[in-house]
Amino acid sequence: MSHMEAKTPKTPKTPSPWVSAIPLVVLTLLLYVVIRIFGGDAINGGSQIALLSATSVCVMLSIGIYRCRWAVLEEAIIDNIRASASAILILLLIGAIAGTWMVSGVVPTMIWYGLQILHPSLFLVATCVICAVVSLMTGSSWTTIATIGVALMGIGRAMGFPEGWVAGAIISGAYFGDKLSLLSDTTVLASSTVGVPIFTHIRYMLYTTVPSMLIALGVFTAAGLMLDHGSATHAEAYADALAATFRISPWLLLVPLATGILIARKLPAIVTLFCAVVFACAAMCWAQPHLVAEVAGVAGAGELGFLSGFKGVLVSCFGATHVATGSEGLDALVATRGMSGMLNTVWLIICAMCFGGVMTGSGMLRSLTGIFLRFVRRPFPAVASTVGAGIFFNLCTADQYISIILSGRLFKDLYARRGLEERLLSRSVEDSATVCSVLIPWNSCGMTQATVLGVATFTYLPYCIFNIVSPLMSMAVAAAGWKIRKAKENR
Numbered sequence: 083m084s085h086m087e088a089k090t091p092k093t094p095k096t097p098s099p100w101v102s103a104i105p106l107v108v109l110t111l112l113l114y115v116v117i118r119i120f121g122g123d124a125i126n127g128g129s130q131i132a133l134l135s136a137t138s139v140c141v142m143l144s145i146g147i148y149r150c151r152w153a154v155l156e157e158a159i160i161d162n163i164r165a166s167a168s169a170i171l172i173l174l175l176i177g178a179i180a181g182t183w184m185v186s187g188v189v190p191t192m193i194w195y196g197l198q199i200l201h202p203s204l205f206l207v208a209t210c211v212i213c214a215v216v217s218l219m220t221g222s223s224w225t226t227i228a229t230i231g232v233a234l235m236g237i238g239r240a241m242g243f244p245e246g247w248v249a250g251a252i253i254s255g256a257y258f259g260d261k262l263s264l265l266s267d268t269t270v271l272a273s274s275t276v277g278v279p280i281f282t283h284i285r286y287m288l289y290t291t292v293p294s295m296l297i298a299l300g301v302f303t304a305a306g307l308m309l310d311h312g313s314a315t316h317a318e319a320y321a322d323a324l325a326a327t328f329r330i331s332p333w334l335l336l337v338p339l340a341t342g343i344l345i346a347r348k349l350p351a352i353v354t355l356f357c358a359v360v361f362a363c364a365a366m367c368w369a370q371p372h373l374v375a376e377v378a379g380v381a382g383a384g385e386l387g388f389l390s391g392f393k394g395v396l397v398s399c400f401g402a403t404h405v406a407t408g409s410e411g412l413d414a415l416v417a418t419r420g421m422s423g424m425l426n427t428v429w430l431i432i433c434a435m436c437f438g439g440v441m442t443g444s445g446m447l448r449s450l451t452g453i454f455l456r457f458v459r460r461p462f463p464a465v466a467s468t469v470g471a472g473i474f475f476n477l478c479t480a481d482q483y484i485s486i487i488l489s490g491r492l493f494k495d496l497y498a499r500r501g502l503e504e505r506l507l508s509r510s511v512e513d514s515a516t517v518c519s520v521l522i523p524w525n526s527c528g529m530t531q532a533t534v535l536g537v538a539t540f541t542y543l544p545y546c547i548f549n550i551v552s553p554l555m556s557m558a559v560a561a562a563g564w565k566i567r568k569a570k571e572n573r
Contacts (some may be wrong), residue, residue, distance in 0.1 A: 097148050099453060102446035103296050104143060106478060109136035111435065113524065129524055130185075132341075133433040133480075137440050142553070144444035145370075158223050158443025162435040164481025165191045166351065166481060166526065173530055175355035176228040176419045178399040180534065181420035183229065184399040185377060187328040188337045190416065191350075192233035194330050202241045206302040208540040209227050209234045209248065210255035210548075214295070216342075217259025222266070222351060223520075228534050229338055240320040244376050247305060249537040254298045258548050261291055261307035268486060268516045275490035276508040279436050286505040289565050290513055293554045298547035327407040327416075329369045333434065337361045377403050418487050427529045434480030434524055441478055447488075450474070464502055465510045465560035468493050469553045472514030481526050482519035489515050506566060513556035517549045 094147045109342035111123075112132035118126045144150035200208055212234065217226040231252040238248030260266045263285055273283035324330065341358040349357075366374055375386045385392075397403065400421040407413055441447040468489060475485035489511045497507045519527040525540040532539045544550075561565060 085090055089175055097444060097446050097449050098143070101147065101432075101450050102441075102449040104443065105136045105140035105437075105446065105451070106523065108139050109133065109380075112136065122194075123398065126514045129434040130430050133430070133437045133524065137437045138351045139434075140437070140440045140446060144440065148388060149445070152259065155440045155443045159436050159573060162439035162442070162484070163432060166204060166431055166435050167461075169481075169526055170431060172224065172355060172422050173353065173427060175359060176224065176530070176534060177419070177421040177424035178359045178477055179355060179362065180232060181226055181398045181403060181418040182185060182359050182395075183232070183337070183399075184416055185370060185373050185403055186334065186337070186362045186366035187373075188334050188362055189233045189236065189363060190328040191332075191334045192230070192338070193236040193332050194324050196233065196237040196317075197240060200241075202243075202302075203243055203306050205238060205243065205455050206251045206306040207299055207535045209238065209251040210258075210302050211299075212256030212298060213252050216257045217256045218263050222345065223253075223256035223260035224530060225341075225345065225351065225355070226259065227252055227531055229341065231535065233258060235537075243279060243309065244547045245537045246541045247302075247309070247529075249535045249542035250479065250547065252535065253520055253542065254295075254302075254305060254548035255529060257520065257546075258291065258295050261287060261512055264383070265337075269512065272464065272486050272490065272508050272512045272516065276488055276494055276504050276511070278505045278508045283508050286565070287509050287512060290509060290552065290559050293559075294548050294551040297551050298556075301547045301552060323407045328373070328403060331369060332445035334365055334369060337365050339390050342420075359399060361397070366395060366398065367391065371555075372381055372396075376405065403481070417457070424533060427533045430524065430529050431480070431526050434526065434541060438478060438484060440481055447475075447478055450478075457565045459564065460500075461566050462557065462560045463500060464493070464497065464500065466557050468510035469514040469556055472511055473518050473553070476515060476519045476522050476525050476573075480524050482515055485515035486511055486521065497573045503567065506560075510556055510560075514553045521546060521549055 086116075109132060113129060116124045116128035120126070141152075141155055145152065154181060156225035213226055213231060216230050217223050232331050234252055235245070235248055238251075262268060263269060263526045267286065270280060273280045276283075278286075294498055325486055327518060337358070340361055341354065344354045347528055371386055371391075372382065374391055375382055376394075377397050378386070378390040380390050396416075397418065402419045402422065403417065404413065405416050407416060471492060472485055472489045476482060477486050489508065493507055494504070497504065520531050521526045521539070521543050523532070528539045532542075535542070
C-alpha cells in the first residue's frame with residue numbers, strides 16, 4: 083500500500099487530452115469575444131483578462147481533478163516569466179528607440195531619403211529585400227523591424243499603400259533574414275536544441291526558405307504593380323513637411339550605421355539597443371534642439387537649459403511625444419509612445435507566460451502534444467506533425483523560444499527511432515515555430531510587431547507571405563522527398 087501511495091503524485095503529469103483541451107478552448111473562445119468587442123484595442127486589457135481566465139480554468143482542473151499542487155504550478159509560472167525577462171527588457175528598449183529615433187530625426191531622415199529614392203511600383207518588393215538583407219546581417223528580426231522597418235512603414239503610408247501590405251513585406255523580409263543568419267538566436271537555438279551543426283542547419287533550410295522567399299517576392303512585385311497609388315501624390319508633400327519640421331541630415335544616418343556595427347560585433351541585444359538609444363539622444367540634442375524644447379514644454383530652443391533639455395530627452399525615451407508637422411497624417415506617423423507604449427504588451431506577455439506555465443506544469447501541454455507523436459512514421463507525416471506542433475506550441479505558450487525548445491525535444495528521439503535526419507527536424511521546427519509566432523496576436527512576437535509597427539496582427543497577417551508559405555513549403559518538400567534521406571545514409 084505504501085508503495086502505491088508513493089506513486090500517486092505522478093498522476094498530475096498525465097491528465098486526459100480531453101480535459102487538457104478545455105483551457106485552450108476557453109482561451110480561444112474568450113479571445114474571439116474580446117477581439118469582436120474591442121478590435122485592435124484588445125491588447126489594452128481584454129486579451130490579458132482572457133489569458134488569466136484561461137489560466138484559472140487550467141489551475142482549477144489541475145488541482146480539482148488531478149490533485150496537482152499549487153507550488154508546482156507556481157514554479158512553472160515563475161520559470162516561464164523568468165525566461166521572458168530579457169525579451170521584456172528588449173521590448174522596453176525598443177520603445178525607447180522608437181521615441182528617440184523619431185524625435186532625433188533619424189527615422190524622418192530615412193523616410194525622407196526613401197521617398198526620394200524608392201519608386202511606388204517597386205516599393206513592396208524593395209521593402210522585403212531591404213529588411214531581409216538587414217536582418218541577415220544583424221540576425222534579429224525584432225531589431226530590423228523596430229528600426230528600418232518603422233522607417234519603411236512611414237514611407238509606405240506616405241506613398242498610399244495599405245498598412246497591411248507594408249507590414250507584411252517588412253515582416254516577411256525580416257523573418258527570412260533572421261532564419262538564415264548565423265547571428266540569429268532562434269537559428270542557434272533550433273540547431274543546438276536538436277544537436278545539428280549550425281552551418282548544416284542553415285544550408286538545409288535553403289531548400290524550403292529560398293523557394294518561400296521567391297514566392298513572397300513574386301507576390302509583392304505583383305501587388306506593387308497592381309495596387310492603386312492614387313494617394314502617392316502626397317509623398318512629396320510629406321517630404322516637404324518632414325524637411326520643414328525636422329533637420330534632415332545624412333549625418334543622422336550614422337546612428338543606424340553605428341547600431342549595425344555593434345550588432346555585427348555580436349554584442350548582446352540589450353547592450354546594442356541601449357547604445358542605440360544613447361546615440362539617438364546625442365543626435366537629438368545636436369540636430370533637433372527645437373523639438374527637444376517642444377517635448378520638454380518650453381517656448382523655444384533659446385530657452386532650453388540643462389534640466390529642461392534633460393527632461394525632453396527623458397520624455398522621448400519613456401513618454402508620448404506629439405510633433406506638429408502641419409499634416410494630420412504625418413502627425414500620426416511621427417507620434418511616439420516610448421517605453422510607456424510597450425507596457426500593455428509587457429502586461430500581455432506576463433499573462434501569456436502564466437497560461438503557458440500552468441499548461442506546462444500541470445502536464446496538460448504534454449498530454450495534448452502526445453496526439454502529434456502518433457503520426458511520426460514517415461518523412462511527410464513527421465514533418466507535418468512537427469509543423470503542427472510548432473504552431474500549436476506558439477498558440478499555447480505564446481513564446482517562440484519555448485515553442486522551438488519543446489518541438490525540438492519532443493520529436494528528437496522519435497526522429498532518431500524512425501531513422502530520420504536531425505537536420506530535417508531542426509528545419510521543420512524553424513519553418514513553423516519561428517516564422518509563425520508573429521502571426522499569433524497573443525504570442526510575444528505578434529504582440530511586439532503589432533505594437534512597434536502600429537498595425538494589428540490580424541491586419542498584417544494575410545500579407546506576411548513568407549511566414550504563411552514557409553510551413554506549407556516545408557510539408558510540400560517533405561511530401562516530394564526532395565533532399566530527404568535516412569539518417570544512416572549521411573553517416
